Amino acid sequence: MKRALKWLGSIAAVLVVLILTGLGTVYALTITRMDREYPTSVESVRIPADAASVAGGKHLVEAIGKCQACHGDNYAGKVVLAGGGFAHLTSANLTSGKGGIGGTYTDADYIRAMRHGVGRNGKTLFFMPAEAYYHFNNTDLGQIIAYLKTLPPADESVPRDRSIGPIARAVSLLTPFPLLSAPLVPVGEARPADVPPGPTREYGEYLSKPGGCTSCHGASLSGGNKIDNVVIAANLTPGGELGKWTEADFMKAIRTGVRPNGTVISAVMPWPYAKNMTDDETRALWLYIHGIPAKKLGEK
Ligand code: HEC
Ligand code: HEC
Known part of the structure; x- marks a missing residue:
């Protein structure tokens, strides 16, 4: 009996060590990926200001980029991942209201975030689909940014949070779960020339x-x-x-x-x-x- 207990104790100790080593590895790998620095220079894109371009940008945001799905109907940010212990992740307030990026974000900041999935600190954004937006041509991206600059100010609806639990981290290492944006961007892939809009x-x-x-x-x-x-x-x-x-x-x-x-x-x-x-x-x-x-x- 005593012997069996001793054995069980050893097995439990080995399991604890294995779990801790596993967790340690997952954290070490994800922290390295999250902290990686990306080049902060971006190609320049002309940002128009005329009413037709702003209206075009509004439509691209609402129908093609579908930004409200994650940034909320008033673009003041919302919780995008909330799984007990899995992850608690909020998006960003894109307006110039309290906690928003509008007003302080430069043209280069918008281009870096949307095309490269990289924030102002040169590190990857989380769960922001830049690998898709990388493919907006210059005309469309310019119109989108023009529209974002006109968003009515709204105060942030939830405080920014990027708490990513161990399971979400492990899943992000093992599957194509798009937790980190920048590594998914096909940097260098040719961007389409302007295709004339129409039913083609x-x-x-x-x-x-x-x-x-x-x-x-x-x-x-x-x-x-x-x-x-x-x-x-x-x-x-x-x-x-x-x-x-x-x-x-x-x-x-x-x-x-x-x-x-x-x-x-x-x-x-x-x-x-x-x-x-x-x-x-x-x-x-x-x-x-x-x-x-x-x-x-x-x-x-
Ligand atoms: C965020 C991920 C996501 C994006 C972006 C997305 N889809 Fe889907 N789509 C899905 C998923 C998941 C399903 C399956 C839904 C289900 O089983 O109920 C689906 C189902 C569909 C269906 C129904 C097909 C069927 O046989 O059930 C169509 C049509 C479709 N998508 C077209 C599109 C088109 C066109 C686009 C681009 C404009 C697009 N989707 C963008 C995730 C996405
Ligand atoms: C699938 C969800 C999702 C969609 C769709 C989405 N975003 Fe995001 N976006 C996020 C999340 C989450 C963050 C915050 C990332 C972080 O904190 O690391 C973010 C961050 C950003 C940032 C950077 C903010 C900062 O603080 O630096 C910008 C700019 C941005 N999004 C613009 C857009 C625009 C414009 C669109 C539509 C064309 C869009 N997003 C669509 C999820 C999304």
């Missing part, structure tokens, strides 16, 4: 990147990734359900979140914001997606 395949292909379709549904749009650890992204290629859809089905799905079979698409798929796309934009995406090679779920 080319414009649909352009929108699919800054619009986040490829971030969640994968480069080949065949889906298969688990998003936010909750729902598997659907296969958008003609090899999946969409192969049987018509353009009208697609329009309805994006506008109302309802599939042709009547089921509702999870709001992890940001259709409540994507529905703000114009008919031309939605049509362009359909023309593009409908013409890509058929793949199985998750096929590269």
Whole structure:
């Protein structure tokens, strides 16, 4: 009996050491990645100030970038990850109200955050989808920043917080969970030339990147990734359900979140914001997606 207890004690001690070593490794690796310094210089982009450009920026923010999904309807910031012990992460107040970046952020600061996922301190932002926004062309990015500068001031709705627990850290090391923004940005990848907006395949292909379709549904749009650890992204290629859809089905799905079979698409798929796309934009995406090679779920 005594012997057995002694054995159990040793096993428990070994387990504790293993767990502590594991945790230590996870923290050491994530801290190194979180503290990495990135170059702070950015390419310059012309920021227009005319009313038409600001209106264009508003639409790009509301329908393509879908910034409100994470920054809140008044852009004053909100909690984006709240899982008991997993992580507690807030976004930022993008306005010039209390705790906001507007008013102090320079053009370069906006470009660095949006294109590189890097904050003013030269370190990575958390969970900010810069790998998608990297693909906004200069005209669109300029209009977006022009609009952000006109946001009415709103005081921050929640205090900034970036508490990332051990499980979230481990998950971020082992899966494509997009916790850290900067390492995901395809720095150096050619950015698209200005594609004339309109209901064309080319414009649909352009929108699919800054619009986040490829971030969640994968480069080949065949889906298969688990998003936010909750729902598997659907296969958008003609090899999946969409192969049987018509353009009208697609329009309805994006506008109302309802599939042709009547089921509702999870709001992890940001259709409540994507529905703000114009008919031309939605049509362009359909023309593009409908013409890509058929793949199985998750096929590269
Ligand atoms: C998936 C959620 C998500 C979306 C969508 C999103 N953001 Fe963010 N954003 C965040 C989070 C979270 C932070 C805070 C990151 C941090 O504190 O490390 C952030 C930070 C930022 C910052 C940097 C703030 C600072 O303090 O330096 C800017 C600028 C920004 N976002 C702009 C935008 C714009 C513009 C859009 C839309 C085009 C957008 N974001 C869409 C999650 C998001
Ligand atoms: C934040 C991640 C995310 C982004 C960004 C995103 N999607 Fe999705 N999408 C999903 C997920 C997850 C599902 C599966 C939802 C479900 O199973 O209920 C989905 C489902 C869909 C569906 C329904 C397909 C089916 O067979 O059920 C369509 C259509 C769709 N997405 C199109 C798009 C398009 C077009 C874009 C770009 C404008 C896009 N998505 C951007 C995550 C995303």
